[in-house]
Every structure is written in structure tokens, then in C-alpha cells.
Amino acid sequence: PLIAVLPGDGIGPEVTTQARRVLEALDLGLQFEEAPVGGAGYLAAGRPLPPDTLALAKRANAVLFGAIGDPRFEALDRHLRPEAALLGIRRELGLFANIRPASLFPGLEDASPLKPEVVANLDIVIVRELTGDVYFGEKGRRTNVEGLRQGFDVMTYNEAEVERIAKVGFEMAKRRKKKLCSVDKANVLETSQLWRDVVNEMSTDYPEIELTHMYVDNAAMQLVRRPTAFDVIVTGNLFGDILSDQASMCAGSIGMLPSASLRAWSGDNGMYEPIHGSAPDIAGQGKANPCAAILSAALLLRHSLSDEASAQRIEKAVGAALAKGARTADLGGSLSTTEMGDAVLRELA
Amino acid sequence: PLIAVLPGDGIGPEVTTQARRVLEALDLGLQFEEAPVGGAGYLAAGRPLPPDTLALAKRANAVLFGAIGDPRFEALDRHLRPEAALLGIRRELGLFANIRPASLFPGLEDASPLKPEVVANLDIVIVRELTGDVYFGEKGRRTNVEGLRQGFDVMTYNEAEVERIAKVGFEMAKRRKKKLCSVDKANVLETSQLWRDVVNEMSTDYPEIELTHMYVDNAAMQLVRRPTAFDVIVTGNLFGDILSDQASMCAGSIGMLPSASLRAWSGDNGMYEPIHGSAPDIAGQGKANPCAAILSAALLLRHSLSDEASAQRIEKAVGAALAKGARTADLGGSLSTTEMGDAVLRELA
Numbered sequence: 281p282l283i284a285v286l287p288g289d290g291i292g293p294e295v296t297t298q299a300r301r302v303l304e305a306l307d308l309g310l311q312f313e314e315a316p317v318g319g320a321g322y323l324a325a326g327r328p329l330p331p332d333t334l335a336l337a338k339r340a341n342a343v344l345f346g347a348i349g350d351p352r353f354e355a356l357d358r359h360l361r362p363e364a365a366l367l368g369i370r371r372e373l374g375l376f377a378n379i380r381p382a383s384l385f386p387g388l389e390d391a392s393p394l395k396p397e398v399v400a401n402l403d404i405v406i407v408r409e410l411t412g413d414v415y416f417g418e419k420g421r422r423t424n425v426e427g428l429r430q431g432f433d434v435m436t437y438n439e440a441e442v443e444r445i446a447k448v449g450f451e452m453a454k455r456r457k458k459k460l461c462s463v464d465k466a467n468v469l470e471t472s473q474l475w476r477d478v479v480n481e482m483s484t485d486y487p488e489i490e491l492t493h494m495y496v497d498n499a500a501m502q503l504v505r506r507p508t509a510f511d512v513i514v515t516g517n518l519f520g521d522i523l524s525d526q527a528s529m530c531a532g533s534i535g536m537l538p539s540a541s542l543r544a545w546s547g548d549n550g551m552y553e554p555i556h557g558s559a560p561d562i563a564g565q566g567k568a569n570p571c572a573a574i575l576s577a578a579l580l581l582r583h584s585l586s587d588e589a590s591a592q593r594i595e596k597a598v599g600a601a602l603a604k605g606a607r608t609a610d611l612g613g614s615l616s617t618t619e620m621g622d623a624v625l626r627e628l629a
Numbered sequence: 630p631l632i633a634v635l636p637g638d639g640i641g642p643e644v645t646t647q648a649r650r651v652l653e654a655l656d657l658g659l660q661f662e663e664a665p666v667g668g669a670g671y672l673a674a675g676r677p678l679p680p681d682t683l684a685l686a687k688r689a690n691a692v693l694f695g696a697i698g699d700p701r702f703e704a705l706d707r708h709l710r711p712e713a714a715l716l717g718i719r720r721e722l723g724l725f726a727n728i729r730p731a732s733l734f735p736g737l738e739d740a741s742p743l744k745p746e747v748v749a750n751l752d753i754v755i756v757r758e759l760t761g762d763v764y765f766g767e768k769g770r771r772t773n774v775e776g777l778r779q780g781f782d783v784m785t786y787n788e789a790e791v792e793r794i795a796k797v798g799f800e801m802a803k804r805r806k807k808k809l810c811s812v813d814k815a816n817v818l819e820t821s822q823l824w825r826d827v828v829n830e831m832s833t834d835y836p837e838i839e840l841t842h843m844y845v846d847n848a849a850m851q852l853v854r855r856p857t858a859f860d861v862i863v864t865g866n867l868f869g870d871i872l873s874d875q876a877s878m879c880a881g882s883i884g885m886l887p888s889a890s891l892r893a894w895s896g897d898n899g900m901y902e903p904i905h906g907s908a909p910d911i912a913g914q915g916k917a918n919p920c921a922a923i924l925s926a927a928l929l930l931r932h933s934l935s936d937e938a939s940a941q942r943i944e945k946a947v948g949a950a951l952a953k954g955a956r957t958a959d960l961g962g963s964l965s966t967t968e969m970g971d972a973v974l975r976e977l978a
């Protein structure tokens with residue numbers, strides 16, 4: 281199988297290197313091909329998502345993605361900024377389902393700003409819709425009737441889009457604790473009301489799943505108050521973006537959280553990336569936590585290569601390294617990115 | 630001065646009663662007039678915001694608001710649901726500036742799910758825009774070209790709307806620690822990019838204020854990771870809704886957080902309400918924490934009646950009652966709503 285490696289910007293290359301080392305160590309006969317993306321793509325080819333990079337991503341069995349974002353390119357036109365690459369791949373590959381598990385590895389209670397009893401045994405999954413919502417609706421600048429500059433972005437979902445992501449949520453819940461919480465803002469938004477209606481309609485197909493609905497403001501609060509009360513959360517692109525970053529704090533550090541972006545439940549052609557960004561402030565210093573990238577490699581094996589055994593080997597190795605006290609700076613330790621990678625590799629061996 | 634009292638639904642009446650008792654005890658010569666709103670308005674007059682209620686709110690010097698929301702009316706047309714009343718008053722009174730302070734009263738560290746050292750001395754203010762954004766843009770249902778049901782809501786701001794709320798943020802920061810963090814999602818949204826541009830343009834008028842920008846996903850994370858690093862946050866309607874509910878957990882309980890909704894920096898005709906909702910699950914049981922409502926009455930005196938001394942008397946009385954151990958259930962105690970009101974009144978005397 282061919283793995284497209286797109287390291288991207290900032291700490292992206294550093295953490296991706298460690299994830300690739302781990303995959304190579306498993307000796308699964310994987311082939312790797314690397315290509316520039318984001319700010320790196322712009323520097324190399326004048327576009328954040330060079331055609332060759334996109335072609336590679338489409339050709340590969342799975343994409344291992346680092347991170348994008350570089351303040352040097354913030355003033356460029358939107359289609360030239362690093363973010364355009366990430367949104368472009370998601371759309372071009374049809375990766376509508378973003379799976380963001382948030383679990384607390386034992387021993388990381390100390391690293392979380394939340395009280396240990398609040399986060400102990402945390403094991404939740406956020407299923408975020410990834411190719412619709414206000415991210416991909418019509419958007420632009422115009423001058424209004426009073427001559428004022430105005431910005432606009434259309435938030436929208438249709439029933440088919442809601443159905444396919446809700447199905448991922450229900451199926452995920454079925455394989456877990458059978459609790460699905462759908463998050464929206466139906467008391468204000470028509471898009472959310474349609475979302476809620478469709479999810480309710482589907483629930484008759486899943487009588488064994490306990491379905492609840494929660495407004496996003498309340499969900500943001502409950503994820504701090506009692507995160508362990510959740511099992512699977514399904515929500516739209518924008519709310520999922522916010523809630524999953526927030527939930528990372530329950531897991532000790534955003535440096536721990538992997539994600540899978542899929543276009544089908546089976547995971548064909550998926551993309552795998554840490555949920556953290558490019559962290560330009562610490563880029564190139566060897567300080568970044570590679571665990572999120574390494575755990576993303578585990579998701580790659582699970583979802584795109586159906587290799588559950590190898591996925592679990594990686595996850596256990598990360599857990600074992602942490603249990604022995606391996607910690608990067610974000611977790612209160614002093615290991616470098618490479619040393620943390622080494623620690624995981626030792627446990628794999 | 631005339632105070633319009635709109636208790637609303639669920640626990641609204643219970644907590645508002647205590648806030649009114651506190652205002653009455655101060656003997657400031659206030660007149661009170663009550664009217665139904667939300668589900669209560671619908672029951673009394675067939676509309677969530679009866680014309681008499683709106684007229685009273687406009688006539689009054691300030692509005693003391695309880696909470697709205699009642700699951701019995703969720704299936705009604707949007708304009709008949711309780712929420713329509715709240716959105717209607719905000720729009721009709723032009724209350725574009727929602728001030729949501731979040732401070733931790735000493736002794737409440739235990740009530741927060743966050744570690745005591747993370748929330749100690751918390752004192753932040755979220756300035757939320759309240760009459761624009763995806764809340765008030767065009768919205769509806771339609772059938773798309775493929776014959777599918779589709780929901781849509783237009784997110785939009787114009788430069789004048791951004792300017793007036795940013796000014797409130799800058800002015801607030803000027804009176805505090807001189808740090809303003811503007812929260813948006815400019816890497817994806819055009820509305821946010823305009824927001825960021827306008828805030829940047831204004832910053833030249835406030836050279837003494839340290840202005841930063843943060844993406845909303847990161848802000849949601851930082852509000853858990855290191856909430857005390859913030860001073861004033863200014864953001865749009867939707868992001869402010871989410872972040873302020875979330876921030877309430879840093880203050881121990883959402884039952885502690887008041888808010889002021891203003892149409893001018895001076896506070897003329899403001900509306901004052903707890904940020905918590907109607908909590909139908911505990912309504913009528915005398916369990917609700919009235920502190921958020923009582924502290925909203927303090928904001929009413931500060932902003933609408935320019936009576937800083939009385940505002941501080943109330944805030945100190947709440948602090949003193951808590952310091953003596955007065956706690957409702959949400960704070961881990963067993964006082965009823967009325968008993969908590971009594972405890973505050975004792976300290977006022």
C-alpha cells in the first residue's frame with residue numbers, strides 16, 4: 281500500500297517524521313511518498329495544494345498529514361493561504377467524516393487543567409462533519425446598501441449530508457457504549473433544525489442507541505463539567521472544530537489527539553492528522569509532542585488498511601511509553617520530539 | 630426609575646424573585662412592573678413576546694430578565710417559540726453589546742471542574758456581539774436542485790456592527806488590564822476576516838491596549854488551559870454564546886454568571902439576565918442558584934442607573950454569603966433558592 285506523506289508547515293514535518301518512523305518499524309511493506317502542502321506547497325510550487333500533491337493524495341491508499349498554517353502567508357488571498365490546502369484536500373477527496381477520539385492515557389491526569397476525577401477514564405469520540413457547513417457555503421465581501429463593507433458566509437446542510445454523517449455517528453455508537461449526542465443550535469439556526477429533524481428520523485433505524493440532542497453552548501459547558509458523561513458526539517463542521525479542540529484539554533494536551541478523515545465508514549482513501557495545528561511558535565525546536573501524529577498513524581492502519589492488530593500495537597506502545605514517564609514539554613516533561621518517538625519505538629520492539 | 634421584570638420560564642421566576650428582593654432591600658425608590666415572556670408569554674397572550682411586554686421593556690429604564698425556554702413549545706413555528714422573545718427584545722431594543730463577566734468568587738475553587746490553580750483569581754470579561762451574525766441573517770428551509778431538503782442561515786457582519794462592539798471591547802480593556810483578545814475564525818470565514826480587519830484598523834485609536842487575535846477553536850481550548858491569561862475577550866454572537874457558557878465552568882457554576890445587554894456604552898435601557906437558561910429539569914423545585922440573577926441586578930445598577938456603590942454592595946454581599954459557606958446544589962451545597970437569597974440579604978443588611 282502507498283502512503284502519501286504531507287508534512288506541511290511548522291511542527292508538521294517534525295511530528296510526521298516520528299509517525300513515519302513508527303509505521304516503518306512495523307515492517308508492513310508500506311511505501312511512502314512525500315509532497316509539500318500548505319505554506320510549504322506555496323513556497324515549492326506557488327500554490328498551497330500543488331496539483332502533484334493532490335494527485336498523490338488521490339492515488340495513495342491513505343494520507344498521513346502533518347499540519348498547515350504559517351503566519352507569513354496570512355495576508356495572501358484566501359485561495360493561496362495554507363488553510364486552502366487542507367480544505368481543498370478534504371473537499372477533493374470527499375472526506376466528510378472526521379473522527380476525533382479523545383481518551384485520557386492513564387498517568388496524564390496531571391497534565392490536564394481539569395481535576396483528575398473529572399477526566400479519569402475519559403474515552404469519547406467526536407464525529408465532526410468535514411465538507412459542509414459555513415466552511416463550504418457561498419462566502420465573500422460586498423458593499424451593502426449603506427456603502428459599508430460587509431462579510432458573509434452561508435451556513436447550510438442538506439438532508440443527505442446530515443444523513444451520511446449521522447450514520448457514522450450511530451454506527452460508531454453501536455460499536456461503543458451505545459450513546460449518541462447530537463450537538464446543534466436548533467433554537468436559533470434553521471440549518472440546525474434540519475440537522476435535528478434528520479437525526480431524529482434516522483434514530484428509528486437504531487433503536488438500540490440512546491440518542492440525545494444538546495445545544496452547542498451547553499455542550500461546550502458539559503465538556504468541561506462532566507466530559508465522561510459523553511460517549512459519541514456527532515456535530516457539524518464548525519461546532520466540531522470548536523468542541524474537539526476544547527475536548528483535547530480533557531486528554532491532557534492537544535498534542536495527544538489524532539484524527540481520521542474518511543469518505544466512507546470503511547475508511548478507503550482516508551486522511552490522518554493530529555488535531556493540533558502547525559504551532560509556528562515552537563516549530564523547528566524539537567519540542568513538539570509527536571504522540572498525536574503517531575496515534576494518527578494507528579488510525580490509518582485501523583481505518584484505511586484494516587489492520588486493527590497493528591493499530592493497537594501502536595496505541596499500546598504510546599501508552600507504555602507514557603506509563604514509564606516519557607513526556608514532552610506540553611505534558612510537563614522534557615523529552616524532545618525525537619526522544620518521545622524513540623520511547624514509543626522502544627515499546628514497539 | 631422603572632424596572633421591567635420579565636421572569637420568563639422554568640427557573641426564571643424563582644431566581645428573578647430573589648434578584649428583585651435584593652433590589653427592594655436597597656431601598657432605592659425603584660418601581661417594578663412585571664410581564665410575561667417566552668413560553669409564559671405564549672401561554673398568556675399567544676405570543677412569546679406580547680406587545681405589552683415589549684412596550685414595557687422599551688418604557689422601562691432597565692429590564693430584569695429571568696430565562697426563557699420550555700420543551701413544551703419546541704415544536705412550534707420558530708416565531709412562536711420562547712427563544713423568539715429573547716432574540717426579539719435584543720433586536721427591538723438594539724442591545725448589541727452583551728457583557729459577560731466571569732470571575733471566581735474565593736472559596737468556589739472546589740465547585741469548578743478545573744484545578745484550583747487554573748482558576749484562582751479568575752477575572753475575565755467576554756464582550757459578545759448580540760444583534761448580528763448568523764443569529765439574525767437570512768435563514769430558512771428550501772428544496773435544493775436535487776430535490777433535497779436544505780436548511781440555511783447567513784452569517785454576516787458589516788463594518789459598522791464590528792466597530793461598535795469592538796469599541797466596547799477596547800473601552801472595557803482600557804478600564805481593566807488593558808488586554809483585548811478578539812476571537813474569530815478568519816482562516817475560514819470571510820465574516821471573520823472583515824471582523825479582524827476592522828478590529829485591527831481600530832487598534833490605532835487604542836495604542837495603550839495590547840490587542841491579540843485568536844481563532845475560536847484555539848480560544849475554546851485556552852479557556853480551559855489557562856483562562857486567567859485572558860482579560861477582555863471580544864467576539865461575535867455565535868462564538869460568544871459558546872465561549873461564555875464554557876467559561877462559566879471556570880467560575881464554578883453557570884449559576885454564578887450574570888450578564889448585561891446594552892445598546893450604548895452608558896447602558897441606557899439595558900437588559901440584565903443570568904447567562905444560564907430556564908433549566909426545565911429543576912424548575913419549580915427551589916433548587917436553582919439565584920446568584921447569577923442577583924449579580925445581574927448589580928450590573929443593572931452599575932450600567933443602567935449609574936449606581937456603582939449599590940452595585941458593589943450587592944457583589945460584596947454575594948461574596949460574603951459564599952465566604953460563610955452559603956451554597957446551592959450546583960455549588961455542592963444544600964440551600965434552596967430562597968435560602969440563598971436570604972443569605973445574601975443578611976449580608977446586605
Ligand SMILES: CC(C)[C@H](C(=O)O)[C@@H](O)C(=O)O
Nearest residue numbers: 349363366521555816817846
Ligand atoms: C486550519 C483550519 C482550517 C482547520 C479547521 O478549522 O477545520 C483546523 O482548525 C482543524 O480543525 O483541522
Ligand SMILES: CC(C)[C@H](C(=O)O)[C@@H](O)C(=O)O
Nearest residue numbers: 467468497698712715870904
Ligand atoms: C436561548 C438562546 C437563544 C440564547 C442565545 O443563544 O443567545 C442563550 O443561549 C443565551 O446565550 O442567551
